[in-house]
Amino acid sequence: MIVIALDPPSSSSAYEWIIERVAALSDIVQGFKIGLPAIIRLGASKVGKIFRNYSGLLIADLKLADIGDIMALSVEILHEHGFNAVIAHSFIGFSQGLDLLSAKCRELNIKLITVVSMSHSGSTEYIDRHIYEFLGIAQRVKSWGIIAPATRLEILRYIRRNLGNDIKILSPGVGVQGMEPGMALCNGADYEIIGRAITYSQNFREAAFGIIERQKRKVVECKKLQWSF
C-alpha cells in the first residue's frame, strides 16, 4: 500500500504540479500526503479543490505542534476543505495539546496520525529518546495511525508487536531517502509513504507500478522466510 508524498519544488507551479501527479496516480495508490509548503503556498481551499472527487486517504502533513486550541482550529479548516487525516507531533504532549486535538478529530471524523520517530538524522537527538512514551500517547489519544520511518525497522516491528493491528503504521523514508520498497511492509507497516522516487520521475505511473511490483516481490520473499515480528 502506497501513500504519495506531494511536495512540489519551489520552482514549479504547485497547483499544476500536484494535479498532474494526482491524475496519473489516484487510481493505483491508497492516498496522498500534502506537505506544509504546498498548503501554505496554495491555501487549504485550493488544495482541497484538486481532491474534490477523491475518496482515498488525504493527509495534511502539517506536523502540528502547537497548543491544543490552535491545532483544533487548524483541523476545522482542513476538514472544511476535504482533508480526512492530519499528522501531529507527540512531542507537544497530551494536556491541553493532543487531548484537545484528538477530541476535535473525533468530532469531525478526521484520522489523527501521530509522529513517534522521523527519518532525518536529527530525530535521534530528542524525538527518538521518547519513542516508547510516544507510543503510549498514541494509544491514549486513540491515534488512527502512527508515523515511523522505514529506516528504523526495529521500531516498526516493536509497534506492530505491542500495539496490535488496530493502529495503522505509515512509513516515510522509502526510495530516495534510502529504504527499499516493501521492507517497511515486511516489518509491520501498513503504508509506505513515497515521494520523489515517484513524483520526480519521468513517468509517474510507470514509476509507481515499478515500486508496487518491488513491494510485492519483497513481501513474498519475507513470507517465504517466515518473517515474523
Add this chain to the structure above:
Amino acid sequence: MIVIALDPPSSSSAYEWIIERVAALSDIVQGFKIGLPAIIRLGASKVGKIFRNYSGLLIADLKLADIGDIMALSVEILHEHGFNAVIAHSFIGFSQGLDLLSAKCRELNIKLITVVSMSHSGSTEYIDRHIYEFLGIAQRVKSWGIIAPATRLEILRYIRRNLGNDIKILSPGVGVQGMEPGMALCNGADYEIIGRAITYSQNFREAAFGIIERQKRKVVECKKLQWSF
C-alpha cells in the same frame, strides 16, 4: 514591547479580521505573529498582501517541526510573501533539521525564532525536560530569538542570565492565558506576545494602550525593587 498574535476564529472572515486589527495597531506595536490556521486558510500570499507596506516584525508562527528540506522550502515561500521571521521547534534536532533551516534563514535574511518551552500544560510532559538542551541548540543555530512563556519566569531569567543580550526573548502567555502585562519584561523578555486580550476586545487600540500602560508601570515597579536576574 508588544507582538500581536493574530489568530482569527473560524467563524470570522480571516482576511477582514486581520486587516481591521493591523490597521488599528500597526503604529503602536512592534510586530505581528500570524498563526498557522490563518496561513493555511488564506495562503501565504494573501497574508503577505495585508502587510505589503508594513516594516515591523512579521512572524510566521508555523511552529515548524519537519525535516530540514521541508522547513527550508517553507521559509522560501514565506520570504517570497514578505514574512521576515519564522518560529520553529528545537525538538526537531540539529542534524538535517535546524541546521538546514538556519542556513536558509541566513541566506534569505529571515529571523529564526526557536521554541524552548510553551505555555500549555502539556509542555512539561516532554518539551520542558529539554529546555537547557534547547537553549544550547538556539546558540548553535544562532537563533535571532527564543520563545519562552511568560508563565515560566524562572526560565526567562535563566535565559537572560546565560545567553546574554544578543538573543531576543519573546513571551506568549500574557493576558488571557494568565500572566499580567510587564511581568515577562521585568524578568528578561524583550517582547510580550499578546493575542485575545487585545484582538478580542471591543476597541483594539484602547486595549493595546491599556496594556502598554500596565507594562510600563510594572517595569518601573521592578526597577524600584532593583529586580535583577
